[in-house]
Amino acid sequence: MxxxxGIVITLNEAERIGGCIDSLKRVCNEILVVDSLSQDDTVRIAEEKGAKVLLQEYLGDGPQKAHAVPLASNDWILALDADERLDDDAVEAILTLTLDDPSFAYSFRRRNFCGSHWIKAAGFYPDEVVRLYNRTTGGYLPKKAHSSVQAPKYASTGTHLLHFTYENLSHWVQRIDQLSTRDAWAMKGKGIPPSSFRPARHALSALVRKLLFKGGVFQGSDGFTVALTTAFHAYMKYAKLNELYENEAGPKQH
Structure with missing residues (x-):
């Protein structure tokens, strides 16, 4: 091999960064943490765990994840979020990969958790994500929201990442609030115009997609939870986009 x-981006991840770094240490000989000026102990914990920390104000999802890549000592990059861990099967798979062909990037299946509950419904599993790639041929797209790795070829390891997505349902709602704000700013940066109909249209589309096409309607409470929160996220990001334009224009005169 x-x-x-290993590269991780962080912002106020003191409670989770230690476990993430310990996970990466199982397969990585170097770990870089790109921190968006955390106000908690994230940096101290990361450094105590042996990671090199780079301070960088948040640039957007793709640019932030790409920031440390030129500074890596190795061409092979394994990118995790602070709330992700390598499952044992993923560690075994990575240790057996020869990594002789730099054109390949490798994907993993995420097990997404809300607290201790593994949510499989409505597309939450297998949730395949590409995380291991060679920087000479691949890398994260320069998208400010929901970026992904682009590479010439892809292969699935068929193994797992543990994704401790939400601490509980309240945290789930808080994350939707945070991410929808970030999404709205990213869309405005791309020049997407406001629309009074778009929030409801996208929310309804998300609800139908998750309930019917992803089978959520047949998957009990988890299916409905995923469908409703996805619809809520879709509605809020477009409603917040409208709000950004309204705030920019200032109060309407009557």
Missing amino acids: KPIT
């Missing part, structure tokens, strides 16, 4: 550099 070729040497691998």
Whole structure:
């Protein structure tokens, strides 16, 4: 196996960064943490765990994840979020990969958790994500929201990441609030115009997609939870986009 550099982006992840770094240490000989000026102990904990920390004000999802890549000592990069861990099967798979072909990028199946509850419904599993790639041929797209790895070829390891997505349902709602705000700013940066109909249209589309096409209607309370929260996220990001334009224009005169 070729040497691998682990990269994590963080913002106020003191409670989770230690476990993430410990997970990466199982397969990586170098770990870089790109921190968006955390106000908690994230940086201290990461450094105590042996990671090199780079301070960088948040640039957007793709640019932030790409920021440390040129500084890595290795060409092979394994990118995790602070709330993700390598499952045992993923560790075994990575350790057996020869990594002789730099054109390949490798994907993993995420097990998404709300607290201790593994949510499989409405597309929450297998949730395949590409995380291991060679920087000479691949990398994260420069998208400010929901970026992904682009590479010439892809292969699935068929193994798992543990994704401790939400601490509980209240945290789930809080994350939707945070992410929808970020999404709205990213859409405005791309020049997407406001629309009074778009929030409801996208929310309804998300609800139908999750309930019917992803089978949520047949998957009990988890199916409805995923469908409703996805619809809520869709509605809020477009409603917040409208709000950004309204605030920019200032109060209406009557």
